[in-house]
Each structure stands twice: as structure tokens, then as C-alpha cells.
Amino acid sequence: xxxxxxxxxxxxxxxPRLTLNLTPMIDVVFQLLIYFLVSTNFxxxxxxxxxxxxxxxxxxxxxxxxxxxxxxxxxxxxAGPVDSGLVGIRIEGPxxxxxxxxxxxxxxxxxxxxxxxxxxLFAPDHPILIDPTGEVxxxxxxxxxxxxxxxxxxxxxxxxxx
Amino acid sequence: xxxxxERGxARIEANLTPMIDMTFLLIVFxxxxxxxxxxxxxxxxxxxxxxxxxxxxxxEGRVVLNILPGEGGSVxxxxxxxxxxxxxxxxxxxxxxxxxxxxxxxxxxxxxxxADRATAYADVSPALDAVAAAGRTAxxxxxxxxxLVVVDDExxxxxx
Numbered sequence: 001x002x003x004x005x006x007x008x009x010x011x012x013x014x015x016p017r018l019t020l021n022l023t024p025m026i027d028v029v030f031q032l033l034i035y036f037l038v039s040t041n042f043x044x045x046x047x048x049x050x051x052x053x054x055x056x057x058x059x060x061x062x063x064x065x066x067x068x069x070x071x072x073x074x075x076x077x078x079a080g081p082v083d084s085g086l087v088g089i090r091i092e093g094p095x096x097x098x099x100x101x102x103x104x105x106x107x108x109x110x111x112x113x114x115x116x117x118x119x120x121l122f123a124p125d126h127p128i129l130i131d132p133t134g135e136v137x138x139x140x141x142x143x144x145x146x147x148x149x150x151x152x153x154x155x156x157x158x159x160x161x162x
Numbered sequence: 163x164x165x166x167x168e169r170g171x172a173r174i175e176a177n178l179t180p181m182i183d184m185t186f187l188l189i190v191f192x193x194x195x196x197x198x199x200x201x202x203x204x205x206x207x208x209x210x211x212x213x214x215x216x217x218x219x220x221x222e223g224r225v226v227l228n229i230l231p232g233e234g235g236s237v238x239x240x241x242x243x244x245x246x247x248x249x250x251x252x253x254x255x256x257x258x259x260x261x262x263x264x265x266x267x268x269x270x271x272x273x274x275x276x277a278d279r280a281t282a283y284a285d286v287s288p289a290l291d292a293v294a295a296a297g298r299t300a301x302x303x304x305x306x307x308x309x310l311v312v313v314d315d316e317x318x319x320x321x322x
Contacts, residue, residue, distance in 0.1 A: 022178055022182070025182075026178070026181075026182065026185075029182070029185050029186065029189065030185065032189050033185055033188055033189050033192070036189060036192030036193060036196055037192060039196060040192050040195050040196045040199065041196075041199050041203060041205075042195075042199070045313050045314050045315065046208070046219060046311055046312070046313060046314075047214060047216035047217065047218060047219065047311075047312060047313070047314040048216060048217060048218075048219045048220075048274060048309035048310060048311050048312070049215075049216055049217075049309065049310040049312070050217060050307060050308075050309055051307070051308045051309070051310060052306075052307060052308075083234075083235075101212075132283040133283070133284075134282060134283055134284025134287070135282055135283070135284065136282070136283045137235065137279060137280055137281070137282065137283070138209060138277045138278065138279055138280070138281045138282070138283060138286055139209035139210070139211075139279035139280070141283050141286070142209040142211055142279075142310060142312055143209075143211050143212075145310070146211040146212075146213070146214055146215060149215040150213060150214075150215040158287070158290060
């Protein structure tokens with residue numbers, strides 16, 4: 001080896017290599033990633049009913065040239081302890097009274113006016129008012145609302161329960 | 163002795179930079195998502211109707227009104243975003259004022275209502291009234307749109 005070559009080898013070997021040890025950081029970052037991955041709640045399966053809130057103030061938007069359509073009022077009353085969630089369903093008027101929400105759905109579906117049922121009593125946009133008392137649980141109220149929406153009605157609202 | 167041999171074996175190093183970049187991006191994503199869902203999705207048992215005739219929630223232009231469940235069907239308050247209101251007459255009036263502000267800023271805003279299945283209707287009704295009254299005050303065209311949030315088990319099983 002020449003003197004010149006030996007000097008070159010030494011200088012190459014002596015050059016300090018500065019490396020950052022990234023392993024602990026990657027460990028911590030992965031821990032954080034797993035934590036957020038597990039703890040994030042994406043609200044899976046949440047769906048909505050669209051409700052146009054009627055103007056509940058009496059006579060606020062009364063149009064003198066249109067006839068008021070009498071809404072079909074569906075009353076919900078607790079039938080037993082409040083915790084049990086049992087409710088009695090009563091349709092205002094001379095109708096057969098449904099025992100459960102499935103019967104309510106069938107009642108409303110069979111009386112809807114459309115091309116298949118020209119003798120139906122209620123147009124799809126006939127106003128339907130769900131009228132629960134204050135003690136009725138929210139899920140029973142939603143069940144009644146669902147029965148009306150499932151039966152094909154578009155104008156379903158809530159009566160003031162307070 | 164050769165110079166090459168003296169320098170030792172060749173070091174094989176994986177380039178970790180792209181992986182670290184991606185991991186940081188994922189962390190930032192999950193931090194943001196978890197912060198948003200913490201504010202909007204208060205943990206509660208939503209109603210689960212059978213055969214629900216529901217529609218997917220709107221992606222844009224919505225504000226979430228949570229009715230915070232208390233013990234035995236009572237409520238602890240009403241929550242819109244980070245703002246919380248007491249379940250009293252004054253609290254509901256403040257909620258209505260808050261909603262008027264939001265509805266005035268964005269005329270296409272929908273209100274998503276989340277209430278626990280055991281909550282009594284007497285505690286949900288003031289919230290419905292407040293949204294309707296806020297819509298009137300904010301001069302919305304005739305009616306205010308509200309979305310009742312429920313869980314569809316079929317969709318939950320199927321995933322997003």
C-alpha cells in the first residue's frame with residue numbers, strides 16, 4: 001500500500017457517522033396509533049328520520065283560503081310501569097284500535113290512498129300527529145313515528161307533549 | 163489487508179422515513195376524528211326501531227343536539243356542540259337563542275336530535291319546541307328540518 005492510499009483509508013474510517021435512533025419513537029407512535037384506532041367511535045349504523053317540524057304556535061301561519069285538514073292523531077299512553085316501556089296506542093276516531101306498533105303500521109298502510117288502493121282514506125301527505133304523554137319513553141315514540149313513515153306517509157309530526 | 167475489507171460488511175438499512183410519515187398522518191387523522199366524535203356523539207343508547215324506514219344522515223349542514231341522559235329516564239341537559247344547557251326553562255330559552263344564532267348563519271342547517279331510548283317524551287318535547295321556535299325566529303322558510311337519530315341494526319352489522 002502506498003502512503004497516499006493509507007492516508008485515504010484512515011480518513012474514510014475516521015469520518016463520524018451521526019445516526020438518530022428512531023426505534024423508541026416508532027414504538028411510541030405505534031402505541032398512540034393503536035390507542036386512537038381502538039378508542040375512535042365512528043357512529044356506525046346511525047340513521048335518521050327527517051321531520052319537518054310543524055309550526056306549533058296556534059294560528060301562526062293560518063291561511064284563510066285553505067281548509068284545514070284534520071290530522072290523524074295517534075295517542076300513546078303508558079300501560080304499566082314507566083320502566084317497562086309498555087304503551088297503549090289509541091287512534092283518535094271511530095277506528096279499530098291497534099294492540100301494537102305492527103298493527104298500527106298495518107292500519108295506516110291499509111288506509112293509505114294510492115294507485116293500488118283507490119278507496120284509501122288518507123293521502124300520503126295527510127297530516128299524522130304522534131301525541132305521547134310526557135311519561136312515554138322516547139323509543140316508543142320513535143316506534144310510532146316509524147310505523148307511520150313505514151306505511152308511506154310523508155307528513156308525520158309530534159303534538160306538544162308538555 | 164485491503165481497504166475495502168477493513169471497512170467491514172455492507173450495512174443494510176431500511177428507509178423508515180415514508181413509514182413514519184404515514185404513521186404520523188394516521189395519528190393526526192384519528193386524533194381529529196376522535197375529538198369531533200367526542201363532541202357530537204355523546205355515548206347513549208339510541209332507539210332501535212324494528213324495520214326502520216330511515217334515511218342516511220346528511221353529510222353537510224347539520225348541527226347535533228344531544229339530550230344528555232340522566233338516571234332513570236331523566237335528563238342532565240341539552241348539548242349542542244360544546245355548549246351545554248340545563249333542563250330548566252331558562253336553559254331551554256338559552257338553547258333556543260343558541261340555535262337561532264346557528265340557523266341565522268346557515269339557512270340550510272339541519273338539526274340532528276340524539277336522545278336516549280329511556281328518556282321521557284316530556285324532556286324531548288322542549289327540545290323540539292326550541293328548534294321549531296328557533297326556526298321561526300331565524301325566519302326559515304315555513305318549517306325547520308330536524309332529523310331524529312336512531313340505530314339501524316341491519317346497517318350496523320353490514321358496516322359503513
